Amino acid sequence: MYSNNIKKIFTTVSIAFFVLVASNVYAQDQNQQKSYFGFFGGVSNPMGDFKKADYYNNKAGFAKKGLTYGLDGAWYFHKNLAIGASITYQDNGELNQANADSLASGYTNSFSADQATTVATKRYQTVNILLGPQYTIAKGKFLLDLRASAGIIKIFSTPETSTLLSDVPQQTALFYQRSANATILGYSGTAALRFKLSENVFLTARAAYLYSPGPSITNDGRTVNLGRLVTKQPFNTLNTTIGLNFGL
Amino acid sequence: MIESCKKDTITGTAYTTKPFQANINGAVWAPDTMSNTITYNSTNKTKTFTLTGTKDQKQIIMNVILSNASNTPGFTIGTYNVDTVAVSVIYNTQVLQNGQYVFLQHGKVSAGSGIIKVTAVDSTAKKITGTFNFYSRSFGVDSTGNPTTTIDNILGGEFTNLPYTFTSN
Numbered sequence: 001m002y003s004n005n006i007k008k009i010f011t012t013v014s015i016a017f018f019v020l021v022a023s024n025v026y027a028q029d030q031n032q033q034k035s036y037f038g039f040f041g042g043v044s045n046p047m048g049d050f051k052k053a054d055y056y057n058n059k060a061g062f063a064k065k066g067l068t069y070g071l072d073g074a075w076y077f078h079k080n081l082a083i084g085a086s087i088t089y090q091d092n093g094e095l096n097q098a099n100a101d102s103l104a105s106g107y108t109n110s111f112s113a114d115q116a117t118t119v120a121t122k123r124y125q126t127v128n129i130l131l132g133p134q135y136t137i138a139k140g141k142f143l144l145d146l147r148a149s150a151g152i153i154k155i156f157s158t159p160e161t162s163t164l165l166s167d168v169p170q171q172t173a174l175f176y177q178r179s180a181n182a183t184i185l186g187y188s189g190t191a192a193l194r195f196k197l198s199e200n201v202f203l204t205a206r207a208a209y210l211y212s213p214g215p216s217i218t219n220d221g222r223t224v225n226l227g228r229l230v231t232k233q234p235f236n237t238l239n240t241t242i243g244l245n246f247g248l
Numbered sequence: 249m250i251e252s253c254k255k256d257t258i259t260g261t262a263y264t265t266k267p268f269q270a271n272i273n274g275a276v277w278a279p280d281t282m283s284n285t286i287t288y289n290s291t292n293k294t295k296t297f298t299l300t301g302t303k304d305q306k307q308i309i310m311n312v313i314l315s316n317a318s319n320t321p322g323f324t325i326g327t328y329n330v331d332t333v334a335v336s337v338i339y340n341t342q343v344l345q346n347g348q349y350v351f352l353q354h355g356k357v358s359a360g361s362g363i364i365k366v367t368a369v370d371s372t373a374k375k376i377t378g379t380f381n382f383y384s385r386s387f388g389v390d391s392t393g394n395p396t397t398t399i400d401n402i403l404g405g406e407f408t409n410l411p412y413t414f415t416s417n
Binding site (some may be wrong): 025065094095097099100101102103104105106107108109112113115116117118119120121167230 | 256257260261263264265269275276277278280303304352362398
């Protein structure tokens with residue numbers, strides 16, 4: 001289901017984006033950089049609290065390195081100035097065995113339980129659609145693109161946990177940290193180094209830093225608010241990718 | 249390592265790290281009320297190690313009596329088999345009796361049906377470490393009048409660096 005939604009978003013937004021870029025390409029003059037579009041793929045690296053696996057840090061996301069890929073393009077409207085846009089899918093993994101054990105251990109201590117069992121399902125899966133101004137510095141066959149962008153992050157899922165405690169009269173029911181499904185704001189800074197393979201083809205290495213205050217997290221089944229309680233999960237990643245861009 | 253896009257269910261389980269705990273009939277039990285004493289009786293020249301734990305309507309009382317003991321705050325490291333005389337264990341459960349909740353013996357821990365191991369004693373800091381396991385057997389009669397036997401298994405018991413008080417009298 002997630003992959004179908006991802007495909008729909010990719011298809012719809014990428015068509016709209018390339019129609020926009022293609023329709024404006026004729027407005028370029030000889031002094032401007034060439035507008036371009038392309039694709040990329042690589043690794044999404046979680047950073048900061050999003051990466052941390054600390055039961056006692058409510059912002060810790062237990063996120064992992066994962067696959068990222070997407071489409072990218074820029075339309076130059078004045079010399080080295082452009083409007084850039086990207087559509088990116090990224091996966092930041094799920095809780096592993098050590099994480100689930102750590103959460104169970106943390107809840108055991110927090111609730112003074114004799115035993116805790118934590119079951120983790122689902123993973124971080126998002127699509128980011130970002131747009132922003134871009135400045136390009138050209139030197140020989142190299143072009144350095146610097147972009148600041150903002151947009152939306154469609155979150156398809158975040159990890160979900162359910163925990164059952166033993167011998168805690170105040171919390172006998174199973175309690176959940178639910179998976180989030182939301183559309184939120186995101187901000188990004190991108191640096192891309194393009195190498196001109198030919199007149200209209202570029203090999204591109206790209207680093208994109210993404211930040212978002214993240215989705216609200218729903219917690220169900222709690223009868224006492226002890227221990228780790230996540231109500232919002234900030235996102236923080238650095239996506240390092242390579243790709244090909246094509247001049248228009 | 250980059251994670252592949254798989255959808256797994258991961259289950260993590262943790263148990264209490266409390267210094268006194270056991271597994272009673274398959275469930276972890278860590279008492280929240282404890283009493284741990286070593287008492288020297290100068291008349292009988294005996295030293296008695298008594299450990300009591302209570303939680304959730306369950307209570308365990310363990311006793312180990314050393315004869316010809318010295319009047320010192322330590323205790324002899326060793327393996328002590330339940331014989332109901334020098335080494336005894338009682339498993340109590342809380343029941344409502346005459347309008348009051350009281351702990352009553354639930355079955356009997358017979359000779360040969362349990363073991364207590366004292367593995368370390370710090371007589372200066374007065375801390376004792378060891379393990380225990382036993383079973384308590386209770387007899388009854390079912391609704392058709394047939395005799396029944398119920399076994400309560402208390403396994404994997406441990407007390408780790410558990411503070412004790414030493415009394416000499």
